[in-house]
Amino acid sequence: MINFDFSFVKGVGWYPGHMLKATRDIRKQLKLVDVVVILTDARTPISSLNEGLIKITSTKPILIVLNKADLAEDEKTLEWAEYLKSKYENCDYVITETLKRRGLRQITDSARKLIKEDRKKKGATRPLLRPIRLMIVGVPNVGKSSLINALNRKKSTRTGPRPGVTRSQQWITLADDMELLDTPGIMPPGNPLVECGLRLGLINAVKQDLIGKSLLVTYLISQLFKHENYNHLKSFGVKFPVTDYDHILETISAKMGYKLPGNMPDIRKTEEYILREYTDGKFGKMTLDIHPDSQAKSDVTILWPDAKINMDAEEDKES
Ligand SMILES: Nc1nc2c(ncn2[C@@H]2O[C@H](COP(=O)(O)OP(=O)(O)OP(=O)(O)O)[C@@H](O)[C@H]2O)c(=O)[nH]1
Ligand SMILES: [Mg+2]
Numbered sequence: 001m002i003n004f005d006f007s008f009v010k011g012v013g014w015y016p017g018h019m020l021k022a023t024r025d026i027r028k029q030l031k032l033v034d035v036v037v038i039l040t041d042a043r044t045p046i047s048s049l050n051e052g053l054i055k056i057t058s059t060k061p062i063l064i065v066l067n068k069a070d071l072a073e074d075e076k077t078l079e080w081a082e083y084l085k086s087k088y089e090n091c092d093y094v095i096t097e098t099l100k101r102r103g104l105r106q107i108t109d110s111a112r113k114l115i116k117e118d119r120k121k122k123g124a125t126r127p128l129l130r131p132i133r134l135m136i137v138g139v140p141n142v143g144k145s146s147l148i149n150a151l152n153r154k155k156s157t158r159t160g161p162r163p164g165v166t167r168s169q170q171w172i173t174l175a176d177d178m179e180l181l182d183t184p185g186i187m188p189p190g191n192p193l194v195e196c197g198l199r200l201g202l203i204n205a206v207k208q209d210l211i212g213k214s215l216l217v218t219y220l221i222s223q224l225f226k227h228e229n230y231n232h233l234k235s236f237g238v239k240f241p242v243t244d245y246d247h248i249l250e251t252i253s254a255k256m257g258y259k260l261p262g263n264m265p266d267i268r269k270t271e272e273y274i275l276r277e278y279t280d281g282k283f284g285k286m287t288l289d290i291h292p293d294s295q296a297k298s299d300v301t302i303l304w305p306d307a308k309i310n311m312d313a314e315e316d317k318e319s
Contacts, residue, residue, distance in 0.1 A: 002225055002245065002300055003300070004218060004222040004225075004245075004302045004303065006194060006198070006218075006222075006304055006305070009305060010191075011193060011194050011197050012191065012197045013187070013190050013191040014163075014187050014207065015190075019184065019186045019187060022168075022186050023056070025168075026053070026057065026137060026183060033133045033134065034061075034118070034128075035061045035062070036063070036134075036137060037065055037111065037134050037137070038063070038065065038137055039137070039147065040066055040139075041066075041068050041072075041205070042066040042067060042069040042072035042095065042287070043071050043072045043199075043287055043289070044199045044200070044203055045077070045081070047196040047200060047289055048139045048199070048200060049064075050187065052188045052189075054088060054091075061090055061091075061092075061117070062092075063134075064081070064085075064094075065107060066080065066095045066096070067096045067097070067098055067142055067147065068143060068203075069096060070281065072286070073285050076287040076291075077095055078095070080287075094106045096147070099143075099146065099150075104147075107151070108151070108178065115128070131173070131178050132177065133178075133181065134179070135181040136148060136182055137183050138185060138186075139185050139187055140163030140164050140185025140187065141162065141163045141205050142205065144166065145165065148172055148180050148182050152172055161204060161279050163185055163206060166182055166184045166185065169183050169184075187206065194305050195304060199219075201215075202220055203288075214271055217249075217275060220278055222300065222302050225300040226300055226302065229283060233252075236251055236252045249270050249274075252270050253266060256270065256273060258270050
């Protein structure tokens, strides 16, 4: 049995000035667009959705894209997609793996279908004689610019495995009858619940240094135990069953040759390495958002801050 204690962790919000401006820019451009494409990370479909974006764009049809599906468990991605479709009116969903170019066609097909239905609902009778316009929004680092590049093929917008790569809006015209608006990633203002914040840090939607890399590695390892996802740890020589957290980091540090003077393990370097391995998908498919109805399956206890206190804080914020 291994225990993890996160009860001391405080929520970490991240809402720098450029996100406030980006939100204003989205409101301004909204009247120009035909459909809003909201990207979320398939590993955290709820934690990385930013419901505020759904609220401010709800006058338009919305296509929810669960991207990075290559990093999430297929069955759970489908379950979450159906959940989102039933939760929000006016929405459809598509599951994508942008880097492998999977699901791209469904995005353009679904966008066209949503626009057609919307125009019909509004009584439009003539065909649209201009390119259709899609605005791409979402939290940082979910793959908005990558999606646009994959659709565009000319690779004109910058991407990177960090939050905040795109800093301003940019229209991109595709060869066929479509225009795309890339936007900077936007977090909801305020502090998320602690576990939601840790998930956002792990997927790089929030700067990892703001949360602390040690804490994120501990959270990652707690999730590996929760999902009984041991293969990558075993490949470093970690022996199971494990009861001692330090043994995991020390084993990986020894395997990688990360040493400090005096032959001590270089834990900081090891933690940075583990997070890079996670970002590169080396720990395999793992969905972090867990539906409340699903059962935890493993021999691990994880302590969280008093959920009631957190829930009350959330409600206060909304009222
Ligand atoms: N594994 C995987 N990685 C992806 C996928 N799509 C994008 N990425 C990677 O995710 C990282 C972020 O991609 P970006 O396109 O820059 O994300 P963004 O949403 O534009 O980010 P900001 O501009 O910072 O808001 C990059 O390293 C991409 O290579 C995917 O489907 N699967
Ligand atoms: Mg971008």
